[in-house]
Amino acid sequence: MEFKFSEEQLMIRDTADAFLAEVSTSAAVREAMATELGYDPMLWQRMCEEMFWPAIHIPEQFGGMGLGYVELVAMQEQMGRYLLCAPFYATVCLATNALLVAASEQQKARYLPAIVSGTTATLAYTGSNGQWDADAVEAICTREGENYVISGNYRFVPDGHSAQLLVVAAREPGTRGEEGISLFVLPADCPGISRHWLPTMDQTRKQARLDFDKVTLDASALMGEVGQAWPQLAQIIDLATIAIAGDQVGGAQQSLDSTVAYLKERVQFGRKIASYQAVKHKAADMMLKVEAARSAIYYAACIADEFFQGGELSVELPEAASIAKAYCSDAYFHNAGTGIQLHGGVGFTAEYDIQLYFKRAKSTETFLGNASYHRERLARTLLDGSDLL
Amino acid sequence: MEFKFSEEQLMIRDTADAFLAEVSTSAAVREAMATELGYDPMLWQRMCEEMFWPAIHIPEQFGGMGLGYVELVAMQEQMGRYLLCAPFYATVCLATNALLVAASEQQKARYLPAIVSGTTATLAYTGSNGQWDADAVEAICTREGENYVISGNYRFVPDGHSAQLLVVAAREPGTRGEEGISLFVLPADCPGISRHWLPTMDQTRKQARLDFDKVTLDASALMGEVGQAWPQLAQIIDLATIAIAGDQVGGAQQSLDSTVAYLKERVQFGRKIASYQAVKHKAADMMLKVEAARSAIYYAACIADEFFQGGELSVELPEAASIAKAYCSDAYFHNAGTGIQLHGGVGFTAEYDIQLYFKRAKSTETFLGNASYHRERLARTLLDGSDLL
């Protein structure tokens, strides 16, 4: 058992840290988040060409770096810590995972190298009902000859207004729940697709609405068996859930760090605020939460690695994802909220960054289900069964 | 608007305080709680004969003092504060309320003067299913000629093993929920009744199981209309709920007071523990809870007075009861639990009293429904309706 970073993983983390400290400064974040696109295309280009980040867990045969999910989550953590504005999460943690899990070899060969080269992508599966499980899929897919025709609306799609490539879920008419779901991969500029930026409270993570009006795709767009894609989509969602929890840990850490730094500067009543015991105890509770959250994401990342390697612990994927998301969502919100409180008056000014973390805490909490959602998901496994009295 | 004690109410409170400080000392409580009876009969006699406490809200025409529910709750608060071991709650807040709400004039004339003279009494309505609403009533009542025959078990009955007079609820066979419930008043030594003390974690409030095996009662035992008693029973439960919340406020207050007193004595690292800010803040939170809880019980007590007087605010009785019980249950548990924590090592020894409050906090929390139960009860009023989408 060696549940800690290897030398190589440490290096990857530290490299991400150093790069992001340079490029994802407070000023850079504020500039990028104020745009509708939501990121600096030049920076994305550097992330692709200099850092090879989109390639991270794409197998080498498709031009990727062939690294694991632990490395990916380590990078997500740093990106959360620096509030990175970039299409990385949508491209790598949503679309690339979807392709790795559900695409044919031909589809992988066609799209993964494009992603390595900087093509942006995302996953759209949620309708407007605010669900995150199979019920979320509302768009309808019908068969017309050799083609598939998709109509319906997607909502809350990360970077959906700007991504170049889409993976989308749709269901056969009249089906519900886990039945009848198919996945498709398609260029975002297919006829019949209109896309709208949805302005959001957290400006660092962009969301979009996608309206599909009889979007017609041939069989090459279908991923896997028609109507049978829920198991794959469920895995994709679990992998995405683990990755967003990594972002949350980074944010929770930085909420603590920036708060402690402020407390060590600020003097009231002739003393550093950091010397007040009630303040110290709040900071200690923040550290407890972030360390426990970190333990959760790295376990989940290891399980994700097992999943990609077909290991026996793969079966733990849904549980590990829900544990990580339930805990990290609450930890981040707690730390960012307490961070504002401990900053005092400046905590709710636009000038200080803690409010940006507070907003990202909320947007990542909601995305893919909040703690309550994931606890109920776990409760079904723990408590339900035919023998429940 | 004058939402504060009158001079007379202050006097009643202070008299109760002074008397209980003398008779319900830590030593007296420990002696009484170790017995199966659970109280000192001589003390009960003094409470009846010297203090006239069971008479408090019984109308003067039945030999009572004719005071209101605010006075009763003020006394309950002091009894909770001193961990009083006595059949007061069962006799006054359960059985007397039941008689006042549901008995005929003949029944009142027969039983209320007896209570004034020291007869102990209680209310039994809960079966073993652990519910507190109408579903709790499990005992079955059948008609045999002019008589009623009751069979079934009652559980969690306060002082049920020692009370001399019983008010019991039973339902017609085949009914459920609010249907078919009747109330009866009967001496506890009726043939067919066997009673068993249930030893409890909180030793200061005794509970019992009552087994009814074809207990046969004539029509004079029936309170009100046969099968139609739920509305009255619901009111009795609400009144009892307000009264137990009074006990909780007293306990929550004493948990704070004894803890603060200890903190001002105990020195660690060369300082009074009371000087540590994190400790001070915990104490401040305890005071917030107990003051808010106090506001809740006195409002509810005023509503109970309105109820007895037939005032228009009577309709608020269920809401006021649930608000009080939801808040006071959590406040008491919080304060007693935090009290143990702030006592440190001695907090979990038998020698200190804080653990007795901790146990009474739990037993009063459970009794008549915990905070979660009462919140859901309120949610039904707030949220449900035919137009809920």
Next chain:
Amino acid sequence: MKLRFSAQDEQFRAEVATWLEQNLGGEFEEIRGRGGPGDEHMLVEERKAWERKLHQGGWTCIGWPAEYGGRNATIEQQVIFNEEYARARGPGRMGHIGETLLGPTLIAFGSEGQKQRFLPPILRGEELWCQGYSEPSAGSDLANVKTRARFDEEAGRWLITGQKVWTSLAHESHYCFVIARVDPQSVGHRGLGFFLIAMNQPGVTVRPIEQLTGTCEFNEVFFDDAVCGPDDIVGAPGDGWKVAMGLLGFERGVSTLGQQMLFNNELDEIIRIARSNGAARDPVIRQRIADAHVGLRIMRFNSMRMLSGGTSDGSLQKEAMIYKLYWSTWHRNLGKLAMDVLGPESEILDSGPYGLSRMQSMYLFTRSDTIYGGTNQIQRNIIAERALGMPREPRG
């Protein structure tokens, strides 16, 4: 204990309600419900006009003595006015700092000349005031005032230099009351003065502070040898702290029930959303909505105790000491609840680039409730020290 207002008070309530119904319409329809927390800088001209309208009806400064143009209204009547004002969705009061803070202060501590000069325009809704207490290094530590006042003997006037912060409505105000250090050698609450300073002068600069909502309700105010007349100091030089603290004591909770009515509107809106989007079927949300309801009802009961003047035995009004900590924490939780009831939609703005919905704005602003006017930490210190007699925090 009596839960009800007297018949006389209820008659007063009817009078208030009728007047508001007849006057808060027409040209004033658009300011209904506006100008509250987070919206204080909006529709300023219209709300100024409304202040004058209020005065015409005799509804400004009702708690002031009749000799200064008030109604001598009782605590109960002031509570009732605030309740009815909130019920009618009256706009955020532009004149409230003058009416509720400065006015009573001048009546208690001011010279006859100050009263005659400053009270009538407040009463008429013509001169607006803002408050100059906090400074960058004097937040929780309010006595750590760095702003200096020196008396220019030659010109016979005070010159004020320093920086104040968190000043609401500074742009719109005609005057600012400021505590400033008159004795440069002094520290803490000694050696301060309480000054009445005109805002429209070269020595005063106002800079808005942008909030996490993207809006600017507060300001920094810079004084650079700002001029203050020799008669415009309240009390003697050195009495500033006494006057300032006296002022804080004039807020006697008469607005709490009105504030709670606004909270109640917010909770009703959350319930409406929950019923329409299905969140009302989520058992966890149900618990939290019920808990919010419990908390708000108790807030009202607690205010009723507070306004009734505590127990007749004259003991400390502990229910008043918890009030700020209680409501601010309750409201902050309500903000989170609103977002969780909205679910993923909580993220989506009404409009770009940063057009927050009413619920989103409320949610973000509630994070300041537990900070301004004494942080929760300071509130807990005060409760522990004053109500529970625990040792004071040492100064460094």
Next chain:
Amino acid sequence: MKLRFSAQDEQFRAEVATWLEQNLGGEFEEIRGRGGPGDEHMLVEERKAWERKLHQGGWTCIGWPAEYGGRNATIEQQVIFNEEYARARGPGRMGHIGETLLGPTLIAFGSEGQKQRFLPPILRGEELWCQGYSEPSAGSDLANVKTRARFDEEAGRWLITGQKVWTSLAHESHYCFVIARVDPQSVGHRGLGFFLIAMNQPGVTVRPIEQLTGTCEFNEVFFDDAVCGPDDIVGAPGDGWKVAMGLLGFERGVSTLGQQMLFNNELDEIIRIARSNGAARDPVIRQRIADAHVGLRIMRFNSMRMLSGGTSDGSLQKEAMIYKLYWSTWHRNLGKLAMDVLGPESEILDSGPYGLSRMQSMYLFTRSDTIYGGTNQIQRNIIAERALGMPREPRG
């Protein structure tokens, strides 16, 4: 990162499991699952016999160096042993203080004579030890030791006088290690000595402390000129604090995964009850059970990090610093959850006069988890000061 134990470690696990399966039965069946927290004073003779049985199998002191009779077991192997021991429901270890605290201390700081005298009987499960650190006025402030040791030059021995408290198993122990003040002028952590004192002597009196459960797991120990041989001080007089703190460092978390297995048994029992009494359909209970599960799983992941020795860059092991605060708070919440799942039945005892059920006993004892071994307040001080570099609390 690797989640799994090596094949070699798994072989060791099989060896442990097999031995326990073969030996923890028959006469030892009745002590399975007994003697844990809150039950430490029960079935003492049987558990002493079990200590000797363990020794026969070579399963005492496995982490000690081979030269002192140990197995030189790696951290992983010790973890595995603890896990399998918990899985097999092995009884609470009577010898654990000698094995895990005193033994490593003597190996690090003891004289050769002390090692030869005291280690073998610990290894053999024959001599049991208890711990004399806390005193009535030295709880959180562990260095505030009042117990005195003076050297009787004439008799050539130490005489110890004072009072220790919270001493587990004092009645059953042969020896107690005690920190006592050798320099009467000294204060705090200076001037202390670390003494090995025989319990069976006239100068030692043990008085049980009754807990809120009605049982007596802890004791007060009174030393009244208790005799301690001249060679029975570890380190020099004055080194006591160094030795005592060194001892606290020897607990390297190897028992955490075993402890978590006991927690898991408790959670499983709660789930079983919830499924049988219908509480599993209560959505609030469902959330809380899931939350307990989340908390316990993360506790395990956190231990795995801790046992893996932190990040390879040698930075502070923050995950180890939070462990006590984390598990104690989790367990306390579990106690409340157990009662709430039981509902009104939670009040009813197994038997009179005070026969607590396993769940009730667990519930009440969890209130001590956040107190003993460093209260949650002390844990938070330590985290804030050592991990976050915030200023230390001043002494009075």
